[in-house]
Amino acid sequence: MANDKADVVIVGVGASGGIIAAELAKAGMKVIGLERGPKLSTANFQSLDELRYFQRQETRPNVKKQPVTWRPNANAKATPIAGQNNGNQVGGGTVHYGTLSWRFHEDDFKVRSSTISRYGEKAVPEGSSVIDWPLSYNELEPYYDRAEREVGISGRAGNLKGSKIAGGNVFEAPRQNEYPMPPLELDQAGMLFDEGAKKLGYHPFPSPRAINSKPYGDRPACTYCTFCQAFGCFVGAKGSINLTKVPEAEKSGNFKLVTGAMVSKVNMDSTGKATGVTYFGPDGSENRVDADIVILGGFIYDNIRLMLLSKMEKHPSGLGNASGHLGKHIMAHIGARAFAIFDNQRVNIFMGPSAQRHTVDDFNADNFDHSNLGFIRGAQISVHPADLEAGPIGTAMSLTPPPGTPRWGAAYKEFLAKYYTRFAAINAQTEHLPYAENMIDLDPNYRDMFGLPAPRMTYDWRRPDEQKRIAFLSEKLQEIGHAMGASKVWLGALSPGSPGAHHQGGARMGSDPRDSVVNSYGQVWDIPNLFVVGSATHVTMSGFNPTLTIQALAYRTAEAIATRYRKSPGSLV
């Protein structure tokens, strides 16, 4: 039993928690960061070992010790999901992520109003719970800029202060500054995709990634080894938060990091104000941190679970749940995939930074006319390995053989032997709208190693709007595959309704306490000293990966706490 006291306690030192820790500690506040996983460094990641990191998911939560369950609807029994997307160490998911670092589009922040103004009220799908974000792209732009610089992003601008630049993403929102580093080099898959997409009149460009294309600060350039997605970088070329922001926090002298600390409860006083947290130490002991400000920086599962577990007299259905919206409106990207094989050349997908290498944004957001399509929104279309990671195990697990070829036996072996070096996958990372029934609550049957109920997702993406969007995009994927000059193109299987990557929502931000859980700073509406950060606060999800938006929002929250809340505790809006 240890008791500690600080100005601020942060639960989860990951993509957003690490940024807030550094910013507040540098501003002179005493900060304690509680992280359930270990603190690792580049020295821990010298094994370029696909089994350990990709297949056995060492950098992620152990799904048996910390289960998260899923069921497609409220009548089904939930069972544990096989792999979790988030991280389980200092730096969180930024240790193993594929590093895609996007700014959302301007209309991503106002899906409801922009849809209605362009297509009319009826275009918003029935049953969806789409609202606008409580802030605009322009308000977030300076924080995106800061995140790009401090995390270290490689890319090519496509819209600099309103001037469109060929070769960058011409659909991106205007940016004030160019990326801090030029784009990473293209591999064969990227080159083929670039040529194919151009033939079709689309606008391909190198995906922006938190990977050094040249030495950046004290970190070296990428070696193109391909062991990024699912791995910690063995040279530290990835802008993981444990390498970028956590050292800043530690240097300030105001930050104390506690690892192996699993928070079980937000402590509250009788007036309904947060007083700190209770956590289990690695020895099973129960410990406490008292703090003036509590910041929940875990992944959406843990943030929502903690808010539900911490219910008390003043907040009988969970913290921040006066509106009844806590846990609701969760979203995940739907992945549609096409595979392309090339008889006349090698693609050697095992070279070059993994994940989504080269992108077209022509069919994302509202970048194309949806007038007669029967759906809204779209997807980021990219070229990448079978399952983002490029090793042979990941390929054997995820590269669905073409129709007519079995997935085992002599014919399968022959297929894999011939095409492992001759394939690329093309993915539509598809936006999924919020629906209130897609939600997280506490599982009545499964508990984690600490005896806490597992977070339970009730979720199914197979709704009419989503089905039409996927069907449309699947056609585009095949069209691009053929334009790339592939010998054969076919579609991979879709998930049976289960959530794909990048889980978001559940504690969404809004302008109105009646339809949201937190304000634009992540401040819980009726508990001003409790903040939620990370993708749980996202209102809609875009077809883009969420991390840079998570990080930009974290900078904005940290600034507001350090400059305004600190002087005058209370609502920031």
Added chain:
Amino acid sequence: MAEHDKARRSFLLKSAASVGAIAGAAGGTSEANARQAPSKAGHIAPALQSTPLNDKHRAFLSDDEASTVAAIAERIMPGQPGSPGATDADVLNYIDLSLAGAYADQQEFYRQGLIGLEAFCNEKFKDSFVYLKPAQQEEALAAMEAGKATGFTWPAGQAFFNTLRTHTMEGMFSDPVYGGNKDFVGWRLVGFPGAQRLFTTADLKNKGEFTRLPIIGIQSVEKTTGRRK
């Protein structure tokens, strides 16, 4: 496979319940033991198509379980002349070591799954999986994959098949330090160069096979510095 090994296996399988107690003494007198086995036409030293019986005990799997797992893996990734398969990669060794370590929580899943497979094969083919012809073994695995194999309670045949496929792929393609992918045969088969620490611009531009460096594993001493200008 030596004839006496086949016979010994036959004996052990067919009479485990009644004379299991003397199995431990079988080593030096297996032929004699085999002659004591309950006779069944065609079963003592038949023209077997099964994979070779293992000549050693395992970290977790029993000898019989090991033979079955090896035979399953070989059907999933069969070896052919000039094209190594699961036996060549020693996928069995990978699975056995994993079950003794990282996958210890799946020990009972395997035990019960193998009992289910034996029950199914005995009902459908009147014989153990290892004694079936390759085409029959494929038929049995296909029935499991399709969820149509009877005889399984827990795990379901389909779930067991999916795990066997996954573990076979892991044994084919994981670093040899884990006991499979012997001499990098899995990586050679598909053209994966292993734990390469650096690719150059010229490598990225090359439309041909990557041959600049040999295949390396995580314990290779041929480390590059991993620095690019």
